Structure formats: structure tokens, C-alpha cells
Amino acid sequence: MSDILTYLTQADIRDAAPEVLGKTLTRPALMVTDGVGLVYACDVDIGREAPLRNVPIAAGANNLVYAEAGNAVTLRKTVSGQYTIVGFSKEMPGTYVRVPVSIATGAFGTQQDWSLTSRPLTLAELADYGGGFGIIPLGAVATFQGGILMGLSA
Amino acid sequence: MNNLWTPCAIDSTRTASVWLHPAATLAAVIAGTAADAVDLSPYATSIKQSAGEASVSLNWHTQLDGSAQPVPGQVLELQLNGRQLWVGIVESVNDYRLERGERSLSVVARSRDANPLWRDTQRVSSIYPAGTWISIIAEDIATTLGLTPDEIRLPDLAVTTVHSNSQLANVTAWGMLETLYQPSGFEPFVDANGRLKAISRDTARVADVVLTADRVKGVKGSRSRVPATAVRVKWLDPALQKVHQQDQALGTETLTAGFFQPKVVQEVFFSSDRKQRADGTYMVIKQSVNSGLLPVAKESYQQLSDTTGKITLTNTYFSPVFIALALYGAMKAGSLPDYAPPFGGPTIPTGKIAQAALLFAAMYTMSSIGSGSYEVRGRPYDWVHGRNLTEAFDDSSPDWTQRIIEIENDFVMNQSMSEAYAVRELLYEVRKATSYGVTLVDDPRIEPGDILQLPDGSRLYVTGYSRDLARGAAALLDVQGFKA
Numbered sequence: 001m002s003d004i005l006t007y008l009t010q011a012d013i014r015d016a017a018p019e020v021l022g023k024t025l026t027r028p029a030l031m032v033t034d035g036v037g038l039v040y041a042c043d044v045d046i047g048r049e050a051p052l053r054n055v056p057i058a059a060g061a062n063n064l065v066y067a068e069a070g071n072a073v074t075l076r077k078t079v080s081g082q083y084t085i086v087g088f089s090k091e092m093p094g095t096y097v098r099v100p101v102s103i104a105t106g107a108f109g110t111q112q113d114w115s116l117t118s119r120p121l122t123l124a125e126l127a128d129y130g131g132g133f134g135i136i137p138l139g140a141v142a143t144f145q146g147g148i149l150m151g152l153s154a
Numbered sequence: 155m156n157n158l159w160t161p162c163a164i165d166s167t168r169t170a171s172v173w174l175h176p177a178a179t180l181a182a183v184i185a186g187t188a189a190d191a192v193d194l195s196p197y198a199t200s201i202k203q204s205a206g207e208a209s210v211s212l213n214w215h216t217q218l219d220g221s222a223q224p225v226p227g228q229v230l231e232l233q234l235n236g237r238q239l240w241v242g243i244v245e246s247v248n249d250y251r252l253e254r255g256e257r258s259l260s261v262v263a264r265s266r267d268a269n270p271l272w273r274d275t276q277r278v279s280s281i282y283p284a285g286t287w288i289s290i291i292a293e294d295i296a297t298t299l300g301l302t303p304d305e306i307r308l309p310d311l312a313v314t315t316v317h318s319n320s321q322l323a324n325v326t327a328w329g330m331l332e333t334l335y336q337p338s339g340f341e342p343f344v345d346a347n348g349r350l351k352a353i354s355r356d357t358a359r360v361a362d363v364v365l366t367a368d369r370v371k372g373v374k375g376s377r378s379r380v381p382a383t384a385v386r387v388k389w390l391d392p393a394l395q396k397v398h399q400q401d402q403a404l405g406t407e408t409l410t411a412g413f414f415q416p417k418v419v420q421e422v423f424f425s426s427d428r429k430q431r432a433d434g435t436y437m438v439i440k441q442s443v444n445s446g447l448l449p450v451a452k453e454s455y456q457q458l459s460d461t462t463g464k465i466t467l468t469n470t471y472f473s474p475v476f477i478a479l480a481l482y483g484a485m486k487a488g489s490l491p492d493y494a495p496p497f498g499g500p501t502i503p504t505g506k507i508a509q510a511a512l513l514f515a516a517m518y519t520m521s522s523i524g525s526g527s528y529e530v531r532g533r534p535y536d537w538v539h540g541r542n543l544t545e546a547f548d549d550s551s552p553d554w555t556q557r558i559i560e561i562e563n564d565f566v567m568n569q570s571m572s573e574a575y576a577v578r579e580l581l582y583e584v585r586k587a588t589s590y591g592v593t594l595v596d597d598p599r600i601e602p603g604d605i606l607q608l609p610d611g612s613r614l615y616v617t618g619y620s621r622d623l624a625r626g627a628a629a630l631l632d633v634q635g636f637k638a
Binding site: 027066072094097109 | 357358388390391395397398399400402533534536538539540541542543544545546547548549550569572573576577580581584585
């Protein structure tokens, strides 16, 4: 019982972390409104199963507008519980590898790569993924999970 | 497992003795060189010993009055059949009773690691460069705790630090040892003789002790709780990754070039703090020095280093010699005589013409001055660490039973080590959920971390044990653990 309480406490502390490190998956774009005006936001991978979508960039952090896909950033929770990007960081989520294990035998299976990466497409990839040149603009960013294309953003 | 012992024979008699060391150090007692031992065995009515604790009840008349009474902080030693079985430090003296003619008290002693020095005091270790053996760091920590080399029995692992600098900060000594050894499948343990060693957390390895049916006296109860379904290991990748930002303006300069200088050179930093690195830098001319009436200079840009670039304006017409000669010539030209044509006509003021030409040339050169505005653009970059995540999960557990344990440890060297770590911890945590106890014939070899194989083939990972060493007690050992 004490172990369960320990894990619950750790989960609570972890979830209440005011700052987390993340990796941008898209370039910042004007896409989120605070009710008055549009603010820059982008998708961020924080090392969980799914990335955070449309995370706004904190006011005053103008240099973040030039963040490229794949940059290391720091996210901080506001008093309302919403994460915002407050600056660049020196650390970001890296690879995410899952290993299935058979408890009965102790054997483990083939590793599954769930790593999220995001980068601008090369010229060759623009032709391959877009169905030919001219459909996807130059500089489009692709998000890959385990090497498999998950989405494109321009 | 302590291979210095042999299993007690079935239905054998054990002779246990209790020794108090009022002044000797733990190291001296462990080494067997302490000379101040006080035999409490004649007064011991109850002796119970487990991996980390011993409790002794004493009854006496006057023999233990005064300084002979155990006091917290003294070393307590238990011997079995004349050999040192367990060494600990008296933690408390309880339940003191005085009845007509007879006194009694109970002494509780614990192993040396059960005190704030090991478990509560936050510490900061030294800083270690890449390639430092984990065992070296562990030995430094053990030495700080006051252990002598003879008391340190930590294994030498083929594991080194992989980051350029590693330091454990604000962690207890025990926490430091756990952090160092768990990625390799071990955990720190102080054995019954007070020596620091490491026990294996691998529940899949070969059994340490194989029990026959005649040595197992009983299996007591079992309890289950929700097992973990996944273990996630977060570790810092030692390889740095280069990440670029978008192309953007890094710096602007306004420069003036003219006849007064052959070359204007301006170093440009890519940030105000002069630390931002960038590559692919280039210059954009916002307003050229040549945008006036006359061309002034040739503009060029060159990146000097990761953090700086250089704008160079090379004056087109600079020539101090030319200007000096032109002015000198203009001065001398004033002395040239006018030319009167022999056949009539206006007099040609050759001196004035030459002077005007030379002055024109000099002033033309002096007029070539201009200001330009330049912007250096490029892609800032930085080297960052990736914090990798390796997850081992039970592939047969349904989603609604999901319970994930997260471990963060930067002493993982590479991906394969992290996978082995995650799988090993998952098996440990899942199997730990189902625990049970076994009573068997006393075997002093057995200690926590051992795997016992029972006669039916099932295996038990030992997490603790206890034995009753009182006079006349049966030679039995109660083992607690979980099915491995």
C-alpha cells in the first residue's frame, strides 16, 4: 500500500511540474486567439504519447517566433493551468522506444520506435510525399513517428 | 549470498551469543579486532535477528547496572556457533522494567545504513569526467560515509559515465548509490557483517540456493496488489544534436566609407551577448554606400567564426599618394606659364587648366564618401541534449489496469542498456506485487537479493528474513519475498 501511495505522490508531483522541456514539431504560426488578438503557437512534443497542440508562445518571447521545427523549448504552466512556451532550452525529448515484455517467460519482443521528429522536407521528399512538385510548398515541415510520416504543415 | 556459511543441519542446535562493544568502532568489530566485548548472552532471554535489525531482551539482577548497560550508539554483535553473524548499532533501549530483584530491558539495534547519515542527509558529490568508472564514484561515496576499504565490497562494473561532467547533487548517500547501481541491475545493500555490497535485482537469473523438500517447513500466505504494467526509463543522451532556428536577422551595422580610409572593417556579433552561434550567414545591403552620386567602395561579407562575421568596405578611389600628388601638382601647375598662340587668338592659361584638372581629380576623390546600412542574416543554432525514453510494457495487460512507473537516471550509457534496465525493472515490479513467505531450515548464507528454488520448481526472490536465536529456539529461518 505504501508503494502505491508513493507512486501516486510521485505522479502528482510530476504532473504539477511548473516547467517541462519540449521539442517543437511545427514552426510558430498565428493560429491561436486569446480572445482579443492572434498569438503565435506551435505543436510541441513533451515526451508523452501524444504531442501538445497549439501551444502559445508567451508574450515577450519574440525570439521564439523564429523557432524551427525540432527546436528545444521550455514550457511553463500559467496560473490557469495552460502551458506556454517561454524560451529555448538545452534539453528536449529524444527517442521513444517501447519494448513488449512477456511477464510469464521474461522474454521481450521487437522494439517499437515511437520517436517523434519534425524537420523541413528535402527537395526529394517534396516530390515523394506531395504527389509531385508544386503541391506542397518549399519549406514544408513533416512530422515523423518512428520514421513514418504522420503529417505535414506548411 | 554469503558463501562463508554452510546451511544448518535439519533439527540441529544453534548456539547464539550477544556481544556488546561499548567503545569499539564498527570497523574493528567487523574485522574481529575489537577487544572490549561484553558478553550479554547469559542475560538474553530473547534474540531476534533480521537483515536490518536485531532485538534482544535482557534480564539481569545487578550485572548490567551502570556502564555495562547497553546505550544507543554502541556496537552490538551477534554470533552463531562462535562466528560473527550480524553487526549493528544500538538504536534504542526500551521497556526498562525494575521488579523486585530483577531488571529487564530490550535493546533494538539496526544495521549501519539505517541512520540519517546514510538515508536523510542531502549531499553533493565531486564532479567526475566522462569515462569515470561507476565503482570509483560509489567508493568515494562509501569513503565519505566512513567506511574502510575492507568494509566496501561493491562490485566492479564495466560501466562508466558518458557525459562530459557528472555530479550527484542534493541526494542522500543511499540515493546516490541506488542511482549509480540500478541501471546495471544492482542495488546497494549492507550485509549482516556491516559490509557495503550490491545485490542483484535480476529476477530471471539462475537460483542461488536450491532447496530440497526436507528443508522447507512451510509456505505462509500470499498477498497481491495491482502490479505495474510498464516501466519508463528516462535518460540523457550523451550525443548532442544540432538544432537550427529559422533564418533571421542577426545584426545590423551602419558604416561610412570614403577617401579618408582605404578599408572599413566592422566585426558583427550574432547576438547582443556575443554567444549566439549561427551558420549560413550572409549580408543583406539595406542601403549601399554607393547609393549616392559616386561609387565609393566595394562591399563584402565574410563569416569569421561561429559567433561573428566581418563586413568590409574597400574604398574604390583611395589613394593618399594620388591626392597628395594631385594637390602638389595643382600647386605647381599654378606656376605654369600661359601660352600665347603665335598666330593670334586668346591666350591659353595652361597653368590654370592643369591646375583645374588636378583639383577636379583631387576633389572628385575626396567627394567619394557615403554611408551604408547592412544587415547580417543567418540561421542560429545550438547543441542540445535529447532526453530519451525507453519503455518496457507488459504486452498482455489490459488497458484498464495500466500502472506506469517512471525512472529518471543519467547513468545509462546507451539504448541497449536502457532497454535492459527497463525490462529488468518491469519484471521486478510486476513480480514484487505477489509476495509470500517461506519457513525453512536455517541457512545463514541466505540474504536479501538471493533467489531460492523451491522443490516444486518455483522460485522466490528474497526481500527479507528473520530468525529466532533464543536459547532452545528451533533452527528455522523465515524468509519473505516474491515469486521470481
